[in-house]
Amino acid sequence: MHADPRGVLTGVHFIDGDHAACEGALAAGCRFVAGYPITPSTEVVERFASRIPTVGGVFIQMEDEIASSIAIQGAAWAGKKVMTVTSGPGLSLMMEHVGLAAITETPCVFVDVQRGGPSTGLPTLPAQADMMQVKWGSHGDYEVIALSPHSPQECFDLMIKAFNLAETYRVPVFFMMDEVVGHMTERVVIPPAEQIEVVERRWTRKPPGEYRPYDTDESLVPEMVKAGDGYRIHITGLTHDERGYPAMNPTAQDAMVRRICAKIRQHAEKLVDVRMDGVEGAEVVVVSYGITSRVAGAAVAEARRRGLKVGHLRLVIVWPFPARLVRELAPSLKAFVVPELNMGQMALEVERAAAGRTRTISVPHAGGTVHEPEAILEKILEAAR
Amino acid sequence: MSKTEIRVGGLGGQGVILSAQIIGKAASIYDDKEATLIQSFGPEARGSACSAQVTIDTETIGYPYVKNPDVLVVMSPDAYAQFIPTLKPGGWLLYEEDLITLDERVPQGVKAFGIPATRFAEELGRRLVLNIVMVGFFAGVTGLVSYEAITNAVKTSVPKGTEDLNLRALARGYEYGCELARNSSS
Amino acid sequence: MVKLEGFPVEVTLRDGRSVVLRPMTAADGGRLLEFFRALPEEDRQFLKEDVTRQEVVERFVRELDYERVFPLLAEHGGTIVGDATLHRTKYGWSTHVAAIRMVVARPFQRSGLGTALARHLVRHAVNVGVDKMIAEVVDNQIGARRAFAKLGFYEEAVLKGQVKDRQGIRRDLVIMANDVSHLWEAMEALVADYSPTVGE
Numbered sequence: 001m002h003a004d005p006r007g008v009l010t011g012v013h014f015i016d017g018d019h020a021a022c023e024g025a026l027a028a029g030c031r032f033v034a035g036y037p038i039t040p041s042t043e044v045v046e047r048f049a050s051r052i053p054t055v056g057g058v059f060i061q062m063e064d065e066i067a068s069s070i071a072i073q074g075a076a077w078a079g080k081k082v083m084t085v086t087s088g089p090g091l092s093l094m095m096e097h098v099g100l101a102a103i104t105e106t107p108c109v110f111v112d113v114q115r116g117g118p119s120t121g122l123p124t125l126p127a128q129a130d131m132m133q134v135k136w137g138s139h140g141d142y143e144v145i146a147l148s149p150h151s152p153q154e155c156f157d158l159m160i161k162a163f164n165l166a167e168t169y170r171v172p173v174f175f176m177m178d179e180v181v182g183h184m185t186e187r188v189v190i191p192p193a194e195q196i197e198v199v200e201r202r203w204t205r206k207p208p209g210e211y212r213p214y215d216t217d218e219s220l221v222p223e224m225v226k227a228g229d230g231y232r233i234h235i236t237g238l239t240h241d242e243r244g245y246p247a248m249n250p251t252a253q254d255a256m257v258r259r260i261c262a263k264i265r266q267h268a269e270k271l272v273d274v275r276m277d278g279v280e281g282a283e284v285v286v287v288s289y290g291i292t293s294r295v296a297g298a299a300v301a302e303a304r305r306r307g308l309k310v311g312h313l314r315l316v317i318v319w320p321f322p323a324r325l326v327r328e329l330a331p332s333l334k335a336f337v338v339p340e341l342n343m344g345q346m347a348l349e350v351e352r353a354a355a356g357r358t359r360t361i362s363v364p365h366a367g368g369t370v371h372e373p374e375a376i377l378e379k380i381l382e383a384a385r
Numbered sequence: 386m387s388k389t390e391i392r393v394g395g396l397g398g399q400g401v402i403l404s405a406q407i408i409g410k411a412a413s414i415y416d417d418k419e420a421t422l423i424q425s426f427g428p429e430a431r432g433s434a435c436s437a438q439v440t441i442d443t444e445t446i447g448y449p450y451v452k453n454p455d456v457l458v459v460m461s462p463d464a465y466a467q468f469i470p471t472l473k474p475g476g477w478l479l480y481e482e483d484l485i486t487l488d489e490r491v492p493q494g495v496k497a498f499g500i501p502a503t504r505f506a507e508e509l510g511r512r513l514v515l516n517i518v519m520v521g522f523f524a525g526v527t528g529l530v531s532y533e534a535i536t537n538a539v540k541t542s543v544p545k546g547t548e549d550l551n552l553r554a555l556a557r558g559y560e561y562g563c564e565l566a567r568n569s570s571s
Numbered sequence: 572m573v574k575l576e577g578f579p580v581e582v583t584l585r586d587g588r589s590v591v592l593r594p595m596t597a598a599d600g601g602r603l604l605e606f607f608r609a610l611p612e613e614d615r616q617f618l619k620e621d622v623t624r625q626e627v628v629e630r631f632v633r634e635l636d637y638e639r640v641f642p643l644l645a646e647h648g649g650t651i652v653g654d655a656t657l658h659r660t661k662y663g664w665s666t667h668v669a670a671i672r673m674v675v676a677r678p679f680q681r682s683g684l685g686t687a688l689a690r691h692l693v694r695h696a697v698n699v700g701v702d703k704m705i706a707e708v709v710d711n712q713i714g715a716r717r718a719f720a721k722l723g724f725y726e727e728a729v730l731k732g733q734v735k736d737r738q739g740i741r742r743d744l745v746i747m748a749n750d751v752s753h754l755w756e757a758m759e760a761l762v763a764d765y766s767p768t769v770g771e
Contacts, residue, residue: 012414013414014406014409014410014414014420180449183423183424184421184422184449185409185421185422185423185424186409186413186420186421186422187419294448294449295447295448297447297448298447298448373448397763398762398763399762399764400761400762400764401764402764403761403762435764510698510699510700511755511758513755513762516762542761543758544757544758544761545754546697546751546754547754547755547757547758549577549694549698550697550698550699550700553698
């Protein structure tokens with residue numbers, strides 16, 4: 001269905017990634033945000049707060065990120081599309097509630113505008129060092145979806161996709177921005193509302209009494225209800241059965257955990273979103289995401305100018321990781337080169353997926369600024385030898 | 386036209402970021418080009434150095450940083466000192482001539498153009514339109530954005546009610562820039 | 572020399588008549604005198620001088636200085652039908668304030684001409700960097716008070732019994748003010764060049 005025109009700021013804008021992300025959320029139908037200010041993400045919620053008098057919706061500045069990450073889940077069960085916005089230190093605080101969102105299958109979007117870490121780190125400078133955290137940060141077994149935009153335009157476009165994925169799969173979805181993309185200003189085209197497709201929540205048609213919150217069909221995604229509709233439901237973070245009631249036994253645990261993991265793993269192929277350039281017939285493939293992909297592009301271009309056959313694989317959906325794609329590319333390559341603003345995180349996934357069929361060369365960076373294109377080029381040349 | 390890299394530098398409070406935003410907006414929204422803007426702030430509220438990097442291109446911009454600008458616009462002596470070594474030889478240097486004195490650090494072949502932008506702004510009635518004067522000057526000297534584009538960008542970037550004065554500041558800088566550019570080529 | 576943006580400007584009134592608003596020039600002396608002489612006395616009373624006297628108007632022409640007094644005339648078919656002036660001081664503690672005075676010929680009153688004159692004069696005032704404008708209206712000049720209110724003026728002060736009308740009845744003089752410094756504060760915020768979110 002189409003986006004609600006009230007939330008769509010149709011036009012051509014010159015704005016930064018944080019602002020574009022806010023507009024993307026509004027266009028997607030997000031009408032409840034709870035957050036706590038943290039550099040470099042604060043502009044996203046500031047803009048949201050200033051837009052809602054016109055668009056409608058609620059913004060609450062909570063007392064901390066722990067409260068923010070649970071307030072949004074309450075609002076989700078009240079029927080809203082919801083989001084919270086933070087950076088590394090806040091994300092760490094939210095981890096317990098990420099697990100809750102996963103086990104209760106609450107659709108919600110977590111925006112992480114990554115900055116230098118660990119701990120308080122470098123508040124005003126970029127990094128991409130939370131990539132593993134969003135996948136593994138909470139305890140237990142669960143699956144999430146994570147996207148990585150590389151421009152303000154993508155901050156708008158992919159935000160809509162993030163909300164759509166949250167509704168389709170009923171998982172927490174992570175929007176992995178970084179300080180550069182967040183504060184970089186470029187042209188953002190926002191189309192008319194009729195051209196924006198949004199996914200509506202799968203509301204059940206079953207009447208109260210017949211509806212069971214965690215009954216599923218072959219999609220493995222259950223239908224949802226909202227508070228006030230007259231359903232008596234129990235939603236808990238304890239291991240539960242299809243009725244949603246606690247069922248603390250190995251059988252229920254097995255059924256529940258396997259399903260919430262399979263919910264994503266089974267659809268892994270549908271959840272591949274990459275941009276490939278010159279990968280066909282390449283001898284070296286650079287794998288990158290977010291702001292690093294723009295720097296890597298310059299390195300790839302220079303390598304090609306020197307006669308090397310270099311491909312560029314940009315991850316748009318980072319989790320689930322496109323393992324099959326990487327595994328199939330591996331045998332024909334001399335190496336993957338993986339530059340990231342961290343000490344080697346997605347490089348581990350590339351290496352795992354390549355399963356020894358080719359080398360994986362990490363181009364790590366402690367963060368604080370972006371790579372020099374020359375540093376990436378050097379590794380490409382090394383890979384091509 | 387290939388990629389053009391611009392660095393704008395000055396003191397916080399001079400409108401450095403606003404002027405870079407207007408240039409970027411003019412290029413990307415009204416002149417149908419691509420533009421990327423990245424800004425750097427000093428930690429203090431006012432009076433500390435700040436600068437902006439604008440890249441303009443006819444094609445999609447990949448690497449968004451400006452190391453060695455083709456055009457350097459400076460409004461304070463600190464910005465001049467900090468960035469003059471990075472200016473490409475043969476590039477453009479646009480500077481506030483009442484605040485900055487050029488010296489031997491200007492690279493070879495650089496086309497330097499000065500404007501008493503603060504004085505012009507005060508003559509027009511408001512000192513704080515100095516950055517708009519510089520933007521007009523930039524357009525007039527370099528021709529990298531069209532006058533129509535920069536006019537539209539100014540109109541949509543300043544608070545409602547202040548457009549008239551800002552547009553006069555733009556025109557002032559533009560005419561001065563065109564004149565200097567004309568005289569230097571003849 | 573102040574460059575005058577946006578003048579002359581053509582305005583269509585509520586009844587469809589068209590007038591041209593333009594700054595006064597030295598050539599307007601004769602027509603201005605005719606305009607003043609055609610005004611009924613009660614419409615001239617707010618002025619500080621007897622503008623029906625030729626030497627007074629001649630002095631206006633001689634001392635024309637847009638930076639001190641900016642006179643905006645409304646012209647219809649070659650005749651002056653309205654006169655609005657913006658008064659500033661170049662010295663002293665109120666150089667940031669300008670006063671607006673206005674008079675419209677009877678046949679053109681209640682047609683929107685006063686509002687149009689005031690609107691363009693306010694625009695010019697903001698244009699030349701004025702922070703605040705005031706207009707003095709007598710308490711029973713309902714039309715004028717409404718017109719200024721529409722332009723964002725509010726009643727700031729009342730000088731009781733300040734004015735004596737032609738019947739000798741004392742009336743209150745209402746000072747209406749329009750403080751536009753917030754526009755320039757908004758611009759100041761734009762050029763502030765600092766990131767409000769720097770920190771933790």
